[in-house]
Amino acid sequence: MNVLVLLAVILFILMALVGGKKGIKSFIALFLNFIIIIVTVLIMNDPNANPVLLTLVACVFISAISLFYINDINNKTALAFAATIVTTVFLLLFILIITEKSMIQGFSEEESDSLTIFSVHIGIDFVKVAASVIIMSTIGAIVDTAISITSPMREIHQQNPGITRKDLFMSGIRIGRDILNTSSNTLFFAFFGGYLGLLIWFKDLDYSLGEIINSKVFNDEMITILTAGMGVAIVIPVASAITAHHLVLIKKKKK
Incomplete structure (x- = not known):
């Protein structure tokens, strides 16, 4: 087998x-999410396709599957979905800027030797591709954090229906602070675990610390991991605010 x-x-x-x-x-x-990613990549091969738009559409489907298919359609998953989309759109605007300014798109010097026999004129905007890769790498962490905020906040509201919007929001923030620490560490060590071979290669090539920090391949991965951490941090107040507003508003309408 x-x-x-x-x-x-x-x-x-x-x-x-x-x-x-x-x-x-x-x-x-x-x-299902793996199939969505593969289909997105295949469509990106079309020079007329917009990688950023495709990524947003793919993120919507990935979020919907991760939330609605697994946890069914209810207010906690709907609120988590809304928080995920808002955070992803906001983060994408920042990613497009930082990707272009940092010039991490394309292939690094370390990868150039193995690509010399291929043509790199493929008619695709590599800035948008790099932005798509980063946002696709962050969507899982954002979805996970969003549902981890909305689910306990709904439970808190059910156990204490008289709670105010501000107190409910602060409860979400306090929950998010605990999640933020573990999520950030998970993202950080996932990078070093997945790219331990790259770091060993840098050592074999006698790269200095400055050369490692300034290498495109290292910066590419570090920007991805830092952006994912930013996404986790941003979705906490977004999910808390949306959930607190919705639950208290629904309660007022029932009165």
Whole structure:
């Protein structure tokens, strides 16, 4: 049996045993999101396609699957979805600017040797592609943080219906502060774990600390991880504000 298939089977069994029906749906959602990413990349090959617009559409579908398919359609998932979209659009505007100014698009010097036999004139705006890669790398963390805020806030409101909008908002912020620490560390160590080989390669090439920091491939990944951290930080107040406003407004309308 292929190793990938074996690992997928083991993952499915573990998710089914631990998560039950929701674990199975989470496993299916992984493949659905993978298909969305593959289709997005294939469409990007068209020179007339806009990578940024395609990424936004893909993020909408990925968010919808991650929230509505797994957790069903309810107010906590709807609020998390709204917070995710607002944060993603806001973050994308910043990413487009920082990508162009930092000039991280395209291929790095370390990758140039293996690309010499290929033509790099493929008719695609690499600034937009780089921005798309960064935003696609952050969407998972943003969705995860958004639902982690809206779900306990709804529970707090149900247990204490008389809570004010300000107090409910501050509850969301306090929950987010705990999540922010763990999420930031997860993103940071995921980078160093995934690119440990790159760091070892830098050492073998006798790169100085300044050369490592100024290399395009290193900056590309660091900007991605820092932007993902910014997305997690931004979605906390956004999700808290949207959830507090909605829950208190619904309560007032019922009176």
